[in-house]
Amino acid sequence: MAVLVVALTVFVLVLPHSVVLPVFSLWALSAAVCAALLAVVPLRTKPSYAGAAWDMAGAFTLVGCAAAILGEIEPIIETIRPLEPRSKMND
Amino acid sequence: MTDLSMLPQGAITAVLQVIMIDLVLAGDNAVVIGLAAAGLPPAQRNRAILVGIIAATVLRLAFAAIAVELLAIVGLLLAGGILLLWVCWKMWRELRGPSAEDTEAALLKHDAHVPRKTFAQAAWQIVIADISMSLDNVLAVAGAARDHPYALIFGLGLSIVLMGVAATFIARLLNKHRWIAYLGLAIILYVAIEMIWRGFWEIEPHVFA
Numbered sequence: 001m002a003v004l005v006v007a008l009t010v011f012v013l014v015l016p017h018s019v020v021l022p023v024f025s026l027w028a029l030s031a032a033v034c035a036a037l038l039a040v041v042p043l044r045t046k047p048s049y050a051g052a053a054w055d056m057a058g059a060f061t062l063v064g065c066a067a068a069i070l071g072e073i074e075p076i077i078e079t080i081r082p083l084e085p086r087s088k089m090n091d
Numbered sequence: 092m093t094d095l096s097m098l099p100q101g102a103i104t105a106v107l108q109v110i111m112i113d114l115v116l117a118g119d120n121a122v123v124i125g126l127a128a129a130g131l132p133p134a135q136r137n138r139a140i141l142v143g144i145i146a147a148t149v150l151r152l153a154f155a156a157i158a159v160e161l162l163a164i165v166g167l168l169l170a171g172g173i174l175l176l177w178v179c180w181k182m183w184r185e186l187r188g189p190s191a192e193d194t195e196a197a198l199l200k201h202d203a204h205v206p207r208k209t210f211a212q213a214a215w216q217i218v219i220a221d222i223s224m225s226l227d228n229v230l231a232v233a234g235a236a237r238d239h240p241y242a243l244i245f246g247l248g249l250s251i252v253l254m255g256v257a258a259t260f261i262a263r264l265l266n267k268h269r270w271i272a273y274l275g276l277a278i279i280l281y282v283a284i285e286m287i288w289r290g291f292w293e294i295e296p297h298v299f300a
Binding site: 022025026029032033036054055057058059061062064065066068069070 | 111114116118119121122256257260261263264265267268271274275278281282
């Protein structure tokens, strides 16, 4: 929970407001994948660690999906779009 | 390995756009599939998730093929939103009822009065929700990748993987911590209300003209 709040606060402070939620969503989904890897990779000594890691993976996924749904797509699309003219200028 | 510099810049941009759109739009499908599958016994959960992913994929392909015709239909978004609202109501009623574990325990005690969520019920809920959400998804992705069919195919593949993995994680979590399902339901309710809101403003000029 604290990790999510800290990450969201950092994104709010660093990024333009329009892309905070999509970037937070990407971060949360990546964190979910990392948590799932921790659960399946046999580094743990107790099975309860795997259970906790799966719970974290689920929680990060749910938060990531919620952030993606609540965020707007258009600012991200607009952020990606300027790549096109810039590369043409370089050519 | 594919040399990315050989790809036209427009195609790379389209792929990036499709990745972002799919991340945003596959999320609601993943939550609804996870919610519906979480009420099932473990043996049927993976089957329900598979049904949900197959249904979403087939629907997206079908809707993508007729995207232009769909755009012309007034009130489709409103109908999709209402359909999703109905799915929310069904899920709310299930959440208020006994959990899968309670049902299993009651069945072991031969208590016939405890309702049990069936695989068919979960599959039906997932398919109905997929119809509503895939409509929204296809129209958005088709707009971004109109001139780049490879981007569209890539986006479809990505959303299948994303839905499968995310729905499995969510179903696993909701089965263990049932109260979190209310949060998932709130997310789907938000999507339904947003679709109804946008759908209303779409039909408003036609109704009140």
